Amino acid sequence: MKNLLARRAAVLCGALLAATLSQAQAWPNKPIKFVVPFTAGGANDLMARAAAEGASKVLGQTIIIDNKPGAGGSLGAELVAKSAPDGYTFLISAAGVISNHMIKKSMPFKETDLTPVALIALAPSIIVAPPNAAYSTLKEFVEASKKEPGGFNFATAGTGSTPHFVAEILKSKYGAKLQVVPYKSGNESATAIMGGQVQATSEASIVSLPKVTGGKMKALANTWTSRLSSYPQLTTAIEQGYPEVKIAHWAGVHAPTGVSPEVMDKLAAAIDTAMKTPEIANRLKSVGIEPIGGTRASFVQFVAEERARLAAVVKIAGMKED
Secondary structure, three states: OHHHHHHHHHHHHHHHHHHHHHHHHHOOOOOEEEEEOOOOOOHHHHHHHHHHHHHHHHHOOOEEEEEOOOHHHHHHHHHHHOOOOOOOEEEEEOOHHHHHHHHOOOOOOOHHHEEEEEEEEEEEEEEEEOOOOOOOOHHHHHHHHHHOOOOEEEEEOOOOOHHHHHHHHHHHHHOOOEEEEEOOOHHHHHHHHHOOOOOEEEEEHHHHHHHHHOOOOEEEEEOOOOOEOOEOOOOEOOOOOOOOOOOEEEEEEEEEOOOOHHHHHHHHHHHHHHHOOHHHHHHHHHOOOEEOOOOHHHHHHHHHHHHHHHHHHHHHHOOOOO
């Protein structure tokens, strides 16, 4: 009797495995949806559209962009987290998919409800100052802040935003004397910089570079590990002696947990191919975005490292929801 039950269980498991593999091989047989949790036209949206364009050609299937902004990216993330894990709905994720769970009092879904699939690209943050600022590098800015009574004002786009993390890293790791000034958006922060109302902020390269090259802002440092392809004259914070200042506005793909590993690997490979396509890669680089791609495993590692780094800053700064 035991042997019969064991044989039946083995047959059932084999049938389920065969069905899963068959489903993965047939995927995709209908349009795929990329949910972008931000408005159209921003860095996250542009990276999503580049990935969709390239991956759809590799997969031979249409990829639809569905913008669902709101709640700092949580609205779109919740939609995907609660969707069927059938391989046809994915989230275009950003750092908030990690940091929101650390900062917000409550979330409508668990972090484990979403699974990392692929890194698309990233836009390094550029630390900027008013065009007439007396300092021209991050090092000069940090040292000047220490000598200023009351310190310098550093604009952010609210608690947990990328510039908020930049400011807290500079304060906790390097002794910069900064007063964090929260604005409602990066656009408001940029306006404050151009008007000389604050001494610095940081913003995605795609947003900052046109203002820097137009003389409306002064670039102090790039916050990623390598120089920008489209603006290589700007040194990184790491090169200037601030190795902990490593952060970017990235876009990746997360799936509702439960999607077949074979499907996720297939999508990751398609996105990697898209990011290596010269036409797409050069288009992204021209606006300050660095195409990345890679494997699903490399993105899982990237997310784990981001989580550890951001969690340390959240703890030191005592970041809490506004």
